[in-house]
Amino acid sequence: QGHRKGCLSQDVLLKMCLDVSEGMTYLETSNFLHRDLAARNCLVSEYNEVKVSDFGMTRFVLDDQYTSSQCSKFPVKWSAPEVIRYCKFSSKSDVWSFGVFMWEVYNEGRLPYENRTxxxxxxxxxxxxxxxxxxLAPDAVYLLMEWCWKEVSTRIQPVYGRGSAVIKNYSAAILCMIYTFLSCYYLQKPEDRPSFALLLHELASILDL
Known part of the structure; x- marks a missing residue:
């Protein structure tokens, strides 16, 4: 059924995310990488039940990692940094994409980075x-999105945690250069992102509140 923006309740939006996390948990535990998770690749029933679909890029893996030798086409705006930089896919890069999917749901279908190349x-x-x-996203849901987008180690965070003292002494360009330099050494492992099983548990907990 067609829906106008603003007519879906908070419970429905959350349940949509829960449905997809359940489907992705199944893929994760079955050693499959979807590699193209996005709202456009999900089917919605007339009862607002959501199913993951479009498995054209899906791969079966034994060690939870897949490096593409032909990394020519992938959805940049839904892709984790390690995919963009190294064409390296894992269940954790799917988790990153799931964070973007949740963002799409809570923006009622709006495209991420819609005005950016x-x-x-x-x-x-x-x-x-x-x-x-x-x-439309509750704080608890946005925290899960941010968890899905984890990349930089907490070993870098104190550099920025000094707040105004750092900002006063360095221009944005210098801060960016420091960030890039440090990230070469302290990039957090994608494993620091949650599993889909954990996301499923957390979303169910929010729904029960």
């Missing part, structure tokens, strides 16, 4: 920028 998106990600909190 792929090159601009890559530059933003390299600078540590992330999608902003959707107006």
């Amino acid at each position: 792929n090159a601009e998106v890559v530059e933003s990600l390299n600078s540590g920028l992330r999608l902003l909190k959707p107006r």
Whole structure:
């Protein structure tokens, strides 16, 4: 059924995310990587039940990792940094895409980075920028999105945690250069992102509140 924006309740939006996390948990535990998770690749029933679909890029893996030798086509705006930089896919890169999917759901189908080119998106990600909190997303849900987008180690965070003292002494360009330099050494492992099983549990907990 067609729906106008603003007519879906918070419970329905959350349940949509829960449905997809359940489907992705199944793929994760079955050693499959979807590699193209996005709202456009999900089917919605008349009862607002959501199923993951479009398995054209899906791969079966034994060690939870797949490096593409022909990394020519992938959806940049839904892709994790390690996919963009190294064509390296894992269940954790699917988790990153799931975070973007949740952002789409809570923006009622709006495209991520809709006014930016792929090159601009890559530059933003390299600078540590992330999608902003959707107006409809509760804080607890946005925290899960941010968890899905984890990349930089907490070993870097104290550099920025000094707040105004750092900002007063360094221009944005220098901060970006420091960030890029440090990230070469302290990139957090994608394993620091949650599993789909854990996301499923957390989303179910929010739904029960």
